[in-house]
Amino acid sequence: MKRLAQLFAGLSVSLAFVAVAWAGVSGHRFSNIDGGQLAMDDWAGRPVLVVNTASQCAYTPQYAQLQTLYDRYKARGLVVLAVPSDDFRQELGSAAEVKEFCELTFGLDMPMTDITHVTGALAHPFYAQVRDETGFEPRWNFHKVLIGPEGQVAATWGSGTRPLSPPVIQAIEALLD
Structure with missing residues (x-):
């Protein structure tokens, strides 16, 4: 009986570890550019490509490929999340300006x-x-950070990797239903 209790004690620790690993990076919330929140948990079970963006960067034309990627794969579950950032001093002055620029x-x-x-x-x-x-x-x-359906980081790429490049497409397709 003591051996069985030890086994179950170890099992519960292992299951707790699996639950933490399963959650991965999926439990985060972002402020939505339209107001409110975007919860990564709302996209559980789906791949999410998270991209830090800027409106006044040499890489800004990648927005067009990000939208193409989103249009091509959203029906199969892909979410593309644009995260405007001014950390590199190349973003417009307000979220309203960013949204208008990106839409237009x-x-x-x-x-x-x-x-x-x-x-x-x-x-x-x-x-x-x-x-x-x-x-x-x-x-x-x-x-770019690709999050797998279970919340794990599946792949990462730098600025020079275009959203429609073969490595990105192959990684996304491998995670789709």
Whole structure:
């Protein structure tokens, strides 16, 4: 009986660890550019591509590919989350300006956060957790973090990797239903 109790005690610790691992980075909330909140938990079971963006960057044209990616795969479950950030001093002055610019210039209708810190001590908890768990931190605008359906970091890419590049497409397709 003592052996059985030890086995169950170990099992409960293992199950608690699995539950924490299963949650991954999915428990975070962002301020929505439209007001309110965007909860990563609302997208549980779906892949989410999180991209720190800026409106006045040489990589800003990637917004068009992000929208194409979202349009192509949203019916199969993909969420593309744009996270405008002024950490690299290339974002417009207000969330309203960012939203208008993105809608008028790129026809964006994907989820977008309010202007958010993605690096350093003020980094949003999502980015802090990704950095702590993987060592990946945006070093510039348009860095990409692909979150798998179970909330794990599935892949990361730097600014130079275009949203419609083969590595990004292959990683996303591998996670779709």
